[in-house]
Amino acid sequence: MLSRVADALFWMSRYLERADHLARAVDVTFHLDLDLHGVLSNPVELEWNALLSLLRQQRPPVAEGEHPVAAVQRWLLLDASNPGSVMACVNRSRNNARSIRGSISPPMWRELNKLYWRLADPAIQGRVAESPHDFCQEAQMGVLLFHGVCEATLTHDEGWHFIQLGRHLERADKILRTLDSKFGLLEGGDGADLPIRALQWGAVLRNCAAYEAYQRLYISRVEPERVIEFLLVNADFPHSVRFCLARIMHSLTEISGRLPDRSEDEVVRTVGRLLNDLVYFDGHGLDGDRLHAFLGDALARTARIGHLLHDQYALH
Amino acid sequence: MTPDSAVLGDSEAALFGAYELGAAYDEMIGGDGTPRPHYSPLHRRLRQTSPDDFRRRKAMTDLSMRQDGVGFTVYRADEGIERVWPMDPVPRIIPAAEWRQVESGLVQRINALNLFLWDVYHEQHILRDGVVPARLILQGGSFRREFVGVDVPRKIYIHICGTDLIRAADGEYLVLEDNARTPSGVSYMLQNRQVLKRVFPALFNDYDVLPNDDYPAALLDVLQYIAPESASQPTAVLLSPGMYNSAYFEHSFLAQRMGIELVEGRDLFVDGNRVSMRTTRGRQRVDVIYRRIDDDFLDPLTFRPDSALGVPGLVNAYRAGSVALANSIGTGIADDKGVYPFVPDMIRYYLEQDPILNNVETFRPEIPAHLSHVLANLEHLVVKRVNESGGYGMLVGPASTREQREEFRRALQANPRDFIAQPTIQLSTHPTFVDGRLEGRHLDLRPFILCGERVTVTPGGLTRVALPKGSLVVNSSQGGGSKDTWVLAEGRS
Numbered sequence: 001m002l003s004r005v006a007d008a009l010f011w012m013s014r015y016l017e018r019a020d021h022l023a024r025a026v027d028v029t030f031h032l033d034l035d036l037h038g039v040l041s042n043p044v045e046l047e048w049n050a051l052l053s054l055l056r057q058q059r060p061p062v063a064e065g066e067h068p069v070a071a072v073q074r075w076l077l078l079d080a081s082n083p084g085s086v087m088a089c090v091n092r093s094r095n096n097a098r099s100i101r102g103s104i105s106p107p108m109w110r111e112l113n114k115l116y117w118r119l120a121d122p123a124i125q126g127r128v129a130e131s132p133h134d135f136c137q138e139a140q141m142g143v144l145l146f147h148g149v150c151e152a153t154l155t156h157d158e159g160w161h162f163i164q165l166g167r168h169l170e171r172a173d174k175i176l177r178t179l180d181s182k183f184g185l186l187e188g189g190d191g192a193d194l195p196i197r198a199l200q201w202g203a204v205l206r207n208c209a210a211y212e213a214y215q216r217l218y219i220s221r222v223e224p225e226r227v228i229e230f231l232l233v234n235a236d237f238p239h240s241v242r243f244c245l246a247r248i249m250h251s252l253t254e255i256s257g258r259l260p261d262r263s264e265d266e267v268v269r270t271v272g273r274l275l276n277d278l279v280y281f282d283g284h285g286l287d288g289d290r291l292h293a294f295l296g297d298a299l300a301r302t303a304r305i306g307h308l309l310h311d312q313y314a315l316h
Numbered sequence: 317m318t319p320d321s322a323v324l325g326d327s328e329a330a331l332f333g334a335y336e337l338g339a340a341y342d343e344m345i346g347g348d349g350t351p352r353p354h355y356s357p358l359h360r361r362l363r364q365t366s367p368d369d370f371r372r373r374k375a376m377t378d379l380s381m382r383q384d385g386v387g388f389t390v391y392r393a394d395e396g397i398e399r400v401w402p403m404d405p406v407p408r409i410i411p412a413a414e415w416r417q418v419e420s421g422l423v424q425r426i427n428a429l430n431l432f433l434w435d436v437y438h439e440q441h442i443l444r445d446g447v448v449p450a451r452l453i454l455q456g457g458s459f460r461r462e463f464v465g466v467d468v469p470r471k472i473y474i475h476i477c478g479t480d481l482i483r484a485a486d487g488e489y490l491v492l493e494d495n496a497r498t499p500s501g502v503s504y505m506l507q508n509r510q511v512l513k514r515v516f517p518a519l520f521n522d523y524d525v526l527p528n529d530d531y532p533a534a535l536l537d538v539l540q541y542i543a544p545e546s547a548s549q550p551t552a553v554l555l556s557p558g559m560y561n562s563a564y565f566e567h568s569f570l571a572q573r574m575g576i577e578l579v580e581g582r583d584l585f586v587d588g589n590r591v592s593m594r595t596t597r598g599r600q601r602v603d604v605i606y607r608r609i610d611d612d613f614l615d616p617l618t619f620r621p622d623s624a625l626g627v628p629g630l631v632n633a634y635r636a637g638s639v640a641l642a643n644s645i646g647t648g649i650a651d652d653k654g655v656y657p658f659v660p661d662m663i664r665y666y667l668e669q670d671p672i673l674n675n676v677e678t679f680r681p682e683i684p685a686h687l688s689h690v691l692a693n694l695e696h697l698v699v700k701r702v703n704e705s706g707g708y709g710m711l712v713g714p715a716s717t718r719e720q721r722e723e724f725r726r727a728l729q730a731n732p733r734d735f736i737a738q739p740t741i742q743l744s745t746h747p748t749f750v751d752g753r754l755e756g757r758h759l760d761l762r763p764f765i766l767c768g769e770r771v772t773v774t775p776g777g778l779t780r781v782a783l784p785k786g787s788l789v790v791n792s793s794q795g796g797g798s799k800d801t802w803v804l805a806e807g808r809s
Contacts, residue, residue, distance in 0.1 A: 101568035
């Protein structure tokens with residue numbers, strides 16, 4: 001497969017996953033904001049600022065007469081001048097797909113193209129100011145539809161595995177960031193009462209599309225330690241970091257045609273070491289500082305995997 | 317009037333309204349105001365269709381095109397604008413007998429052009445015999461003197477040709493120009509058929525339409541036929557300038573339909589006169605390149621050094637015979653507007669046949685008598701620069717202003733060799749859906765000819781329509797649209 005094609009498949013998928021995660025995070029924050037409105041003094045500042053800092057973004061400029069929250073939503077969802085916005089990510093994903101249209105199945109291109117035009121529709125964008133929910137739902141469903149079509153219509157060969165790499169690497173990165181941005185709550189939890197903590201940790205789960213799956217497994221109140229365990233090391237849930245790393249390892253094995261323990265590729269070894277640390281992760285008595293250190297280290301290693309992939313396969 | 321049509325009178329009045337016939341040949345409606353025989357089932361079907369129903373189908377057409385991303389990019393003010401290619405849902409119909417004649421004329425023409433190219437890049441008999449002026453060829457901007465004496469695979473220069481045909485007022489098909497470099501439009505031809513089947517399937521019930529879907533497979537046959545003999549399982553690729561090219565949709569479409577890689581210049585490199593592509597598993601040898609990049613940009617070492625689209629060393633690899641190119645380098649001299657008037661002479665010279673398809677009458681201002689005729693009749697003529705395409709750089713006399721004519725008059729007097737002039741042919745018209753009803757719009761026809769082991773002409777071609785009323789310019793960049801083009805099966809039309 002052409003290196004350029006592999007690169008475009010990887011980024012097509014990665015930008016799409018980024019859009020998916022951001023759309024979900026905005027939707028979750030919007031609803032959390034409504035819930036907390038009556039009980040906390042300044043939930044708006046708290047939650048939206050946390051989201052911006054997770055994304056490593058500054059506060060956006062506010063237009064005259066615009067509500068600051070509406071400005072943040074517009075900036076994160078629609079603003080083309082923000083390269084991290086949902087619109088910008090879907091557009092970059094579509095541009096990558098367009099540059100290799102011959103290497104993906106026609107229905108994949110059609111779904112991605114339709115997604116772009118649905119989100120670019122002034123009617124749906126106009127409704128964002130009142131509620132971003134429709135827009136965020138449309139974005140998430142479009143991404144799921146795209147991957148469903150991809151699963152069923154594209155040969156599961158090398159190219160398909162580059163799509164999986166982009167998707168799972170981005171997802172692992174976003175789960176780690178989400179946990180990292182919330183770890184402060186673990187320490188400062190004493191002051192807040194139980195229902196509010198439950199709401200906030202529930203939002204962490206919802207950010208990772210994990211709320212119902214968590215409930216089903218633990219059948220209990222949302223407990224921070226369990227949330228961290230679930231999102232970091234659950235073997236079977238698609239939005240856990242370990243699950244993503246295992247998928248990355250599987251795709252690397254398929255692409256290189258060598259078993260991981262026979263591989264000398266630095267990227268395979270890096271993925272393997274991180275995966276091992278997650279499999280044997282022990283969360284007992286983990287305080288905020290040590291968790292922060294662990295998450296920071298995992299994030300750095302995830303970023304390194306991206307760089308090594310580029311070196312290994314001559315991606316651009 | 318039959319009872320049936322009395323009931324449907326309203327919708328007829330609405331959709332066909334007061335359909336106007338002009339001086340041009342109308343494809344559907346004869347001079348007596350009744351539909352031509354091969355159009356009458358379609359005409360009946362359209363009369364039974366209400367404008368609202370038709371408007372809905374037109375909207376479905378546009379939506380299909382947009383969702384499939386069948387667009388092209390128009391560049392203005394540094395900003396690429398995505399346009400959807402407008403397709404008119406009323407198909408153009410060509411009867412079997414008419415098509416037979418067009419097809420044989422096109423085969424004859426490409427055979428003559430290929431013989432001509434071999435000749436001018438080798439012994440140059442036709443120049444020495446004075447049939448074509450030597451100066452016209454040897455000083456032509458598109459003659460590649462680097463390729464004199466180079467033997468191209470299977471002696472074929474033009475593998476893919478898109479010849480533009482128009483119809484005169486009496487219905488005769490005339491050749492307007494041969495596009496022998498990197499002609500585009502074939503994907504729109506295929507896409508139009510797919511979309512029309514989706515949005516108006518009932519139209520097909522009344523006719524036996526020849527399928528056109530074999531084109532990509534036939535093109536792949538050609539590419540494999542010209543591969544170097546050393547390649548037992550040749551690897552063919554399509555070389556595109558990339559996604560910002562206006563024909564990118566077509567490049568990706570064809571690559572996908574053929575199952576070959578779509579590559580850009582940066583994906584290829586030449587090492588020891590062999591062309592390879594950069595893959596995730598290292599280098600892979602390339603044997604045949606269907607290039608959609610002009611000669612000038614193909615290889616910065618040979619042609620334009622500023623080209624970032626090409627592949628350094630490609631031309632030498634081609635010369636060494638280790639890779640085949642379609643089309644070959646240097647075909648531009650065959651579709652040069654200055655050479656066009658001599659194609660009928662080529663047919664007589666090489667094939668000893670009379671041309672089956674005639675050229676449009678053409679004046680060459682470099683001949684003094686022609687120049688004075690042209691200058692005296694500027695408001696009736698179409699004047700074209702010989703080295704421009706895409707509908708740019710031309711004067712359409714009847715639609716021109718005095719200032720434009722004066723500008724061309726000065727240019728003609730200064731450099732008469734840079735121009736040709738032709739009478740304004742009205743181009744045939746065809747009912748086309750505009751503002752809720754059908755009106756006559758001018759159109760042309762670009763059939764696609766493939767030359768490999770044999771010559772094949774895909775039934776039909778791309779019909780381009782000039783959508784503004786009275787306009788004769790069909791180019792997509794200048795407000796053109798297109799139609800599905802039907803060739804009817806033998807014996808049943």
